[in-house]
Amino acid sequence: MKDITRAIKYFASYLKRYWMSLTFVVIVTIISTYFQVKAPTYMGKAITELATYLGQYMNPATHAVASKTPFYNALIAMIVFFVLTAITMFISSFISSRISAQASGRMRIGLFGKLQRMTIKYFDTHQDGEILSLFTSDLDNIFNAMNQAIFQLLSQFALFVGIVWMMFNQNTTLAWVTMASTPIAIVVAWFIISRARRFIDAQQDATGAMNGYINEQINGEKIIITQGLQAESIAGFMPHNEKVKEATFKGQVYSGMLFPLMQGLSLLNLAIVIFFGSWLVVSEGMDKAVGLGLIVVFVNYSQQYYQPITQITSIYNMLQLAVTGARRLSEVHEQNEETSPESGKKISTVQSGVTLENVHFGYNSEKEILHGVSINVKKGEMVALVGPTGSGKTTVMNLLNRFYDVNEGAVKFDNVDVRDLDLKSLRDHVGIVLQDSVLFSGTVGDNIKFGKPDATDDEMIDAAKQANIHTFIMSLPDGYQTNVDDENSAFSTGQKQLLSIARTILTNPAFLILDEATSNVDTVTEARIQAAMDNVIAGRTSFVIAHRLKTILGANKIVVLKDGQVIEQGSHESLVAEGGFYSELYHNQMVFD
Numbered sequence: 001m002k003d004i005t006r007a008i009k010y011f012a013s014y015l016k017r018y019w020m021s022l023t024f025v026v027i028v029t030i031i032s033t034y035f036q037v038k039a040p041t042y043m044g045k046a047i048t049e050l051a052t053y054l055g056q057y058m059n060p061a062t063h064a065v066a067s068k069t070p071f072y073n074a075l076i077a078m079i080v081f082f083v084l085t086a087i088t089m090f091i092s093s094f095i096s097s098r099i100s101a102q103a104s105g106r107m108r109i110g111l112f113g114k115l116q117r118m119t120i121k122y123f124d125t126h127q128d129g130e131i132l133s134l135f136t137s138d139l140d141n142i143f144n145a146m147n148q149a150i151f152q153l154l155s156q157f158a159l160f161v162g163i164v165w166m167m168f169n170q171n172t173t174l175a176w177v178t179m180a181s182t183p184i185a186i187v188v189a190w191f192i193i194s195r196a197r198r199f200i201d202a203q204q205d206a207t208g209a210m211n212g213y214i215n216e217q218i219n220g221e222k223i224i225i226t227q228g229l230q231a232e233s234i235a236g237f238m239p240h241n242e243k244v245k246e247a248t249f250k251g252q253v254y255s256g257m258l259f260p261l262m263q264g265l266s267l268l269n270l271a272i273v274i275f276f277g278s279w280l281v282v283s284e285g286m287d288k289a290v291g292l293g294l295i296v297v298f299v300n301y302s303q304q305y306y307q308p309i310t311q312i313t314s315i316y317n318m319l320q321l322a323v324t325g326a327r328r329l330s331e332v333h334e335q336n337e338e339t340s341p342e343s344g345k346k347i348s349t350v351q352s353g354v355t356l357e358n359v360h361f362g363y364n365s366e367k368e369i370l371h372g373v374s375i376n377v378k379k380g381e382m383v384a385l386v387g388p389t390g391s392g393k394t395t396v397m398n399l400l401n402r403f404y405d406v407n408e409g410a411v412k413f414d415n416v417d418v419r420d421l422d423l424k425s426l427r428d429h430v431g432i433v434l435q436d437s438v439l440f441s442g443t444v445g446d447n448i449k450f451g452k453p454d455a456t457d458d459e460m461i462d463a464a465k466q467a468n469i470h471t472f473i474m475s476l477p478d479g480y481q482t483n484v485d486d487e488n489s490a491f492s493t494g495q496k497q498l499l500s501i502a503r504t505i506l507t508n509p510a511f512l513i514l515d516e517a518t519s520n521v522d523t524v525t526e527a528r529i530q531a532a533m534d535n536v537i538a539g540r541t542s543f544v545i546a547h548r549l550k551t552i553l554g555a556n557k558i559v560v561l562k563d564g565q566v567i568e569q570g571s572h573e574s575l576v577a578e579g580g581f582y583s584e585l586y587h588n589q590m591v592f593d
């Protein structure tokens with residue numbers, strides 16, 4: 001019930017701007033239903049008039065006065081009503097499709113916009129596939145429901161009410177006879193739908209598990225090939241496929257049963273209606289022509305009567321999926337967004353330095369990761385952070401850029417707490433080169449200009465030269481115009497890092513964070529990256545997280561982090577002389593290098 005309230009709120013928030021169009025759809029649907037349920041009465045009238053005409057025509061006494069005009073009039077009225085039904089249905093379906101497309105378009109924009117305002121925590125705690133499925137399966141389910149189910153629900157409900165109303169208007173006894181089998185129809189439809197739904201749910205679960213397996217195997221394809229495990233991989237796939245096949249088949253069997261069964265029930269009902277109708281006509285001594293007309297009218301209503309029951313029960317599944325989708329999207333919209341203070345201080349450069357003051361931090365309340373960390377980076381200095389894996393180096397970087405807020409203590413730029421700084425201004429002046437460099441679709445030039453789209457070509461080339469990547473770019477078929485998606489220009493990890501350094505150089509950040517930018521590359525590329533890093537660091541206040549200690553020998557200060565605490569800090573020489581943890585780390589690495 002909570003889900004339904006949430007879904008209604010979600011739909012209402014997007015649909016309220018279309019209230020005029022929606023009201024129009026409701027009115028047109030009611031008019032359309034009126035035409036649809038009224039048409040059979042003219043069909044009945046046409047039959048009555050035809051029977052009357054034939055009676056008069058056959059009788060020599062009335063032969064001369066027999067006229068087909070009333071029959072033709074009723075026939076024309078019937079056709080007009082059928083045509084009007086079709087036209088109004090088309091209008092209503094056209095407008096509701098437009099509303100659905102526009103509303104789901106807005107939902108998509110709303111979701112994408114929301115994601116752009118979300119905290120890093122959200123992305124750290126949700127898988128890519130999970131986020132992507134909000135756009136693919138959830139929004140699709142919502143669109144389908146809005147486009148088909150809601151319109152269907154409205155029109156079928158109106159049809160049901162209209163038919164019942166018209167039947168009672170025409171003949172109460174026959175109306176009850178037609179409706180007598182309703183409970184059976186509802187129970188049958190409900191049983192089949194709930195069985196089918198169980199298998200459809202099982203099918204979705206099995207498909208999810210199968211996709212997970214495929215994803216894992218594709219990611220590990222290199223290991224599978226090198227270890228010759230292809231046959232095992234296929235063997236592991238088989239049970240997943242089998243489960244999907246079974247559940248799909250059973251689901252289809254049940255949902256496929258619904259229409260034939262309802263059709264059968266409807267035909268049985270038709271026979272009952274004809275039987276009782278004829279009995280009624282005879283027992284009430286009705287006029288032959290009127291009685292015939294009445295039976296024709298009820299034959300028609302009885303056929304139409306089952307349609308809403310079948311349709312409404314069969315769209316239940318679609319509605320259920322849309323309710324789930326709306327709940328999942330509402331949950332995203334309820335997530336915290338990044339906050340920037342009302343009139344946050346703006347920064348343009350680093351005047352005195354960047355400091356962490358007695359910082360305590362944990363990603364969640366159960367586990368503290370940093371326990372009172374204090375680091376001071378003076379203006380123009382390069383400070384390097386080293387420490388074993390899991391010691392909290394990346395966490396420090398996350399706090400410097402305000403991806404997360406500290407629990408205790410403070411991160412300060414020129415003695416101003418980052419929480420008091422304008423967030424955009426902070427991000428504009430902090431440049432980051434991450435461990436995994438990402439290229440966006442577009443050209444090499446677009447990628448370098450990503451952070452500063454209005455940069456001139458000369459500025460772009462200058463940044464690429466400083467990043468040691470210009471010569472490589474010029475060797476590509478289209479130089480800076482080369483598309484990064486082009487399969488002939490696949491970029492190595494090192495080249496991606498150099499492009500990412502060029503991108504950072506172009507934004508000319510006041511404070512620079514380099515996160516393990518030299519891991520995963522060969523020694524030649526490492527030397528090029530080192531030179532590029534030296535260029536980007538020169539004259540800037542910077543903070544480097546490095547695993548390869550020789551890349552940070554020139555740092556003004558090295559801070560050693562262990563288990564979330566600073567255990568040593570000083571210059572390379574002084575730390576080596578101290579003979580502590582750093583000294584041991586350095587000598588161990590020198591052996592391997």
Ligand SMILES: Nc1ncnc2c1ncn2[C@@H]1O[C@H](COP(=O)(O)OP(=O)(O)OP(=O)(O)O)[C@@H](O)[C@H]1O
Binds near residue numbers: 363364391
């Ligand atoms: N998003 C997160 N949510 C919860 N815990 C996290 C998150 N990111 C990191 N951690 C935990 O915080 C601790 C410090 O991780 P961090 O990534 O800062 O270490 P690191 O020194 O950068 O390690 P490495 O050298 O391996 O990159 C680890 O115990 C890790 O499991």
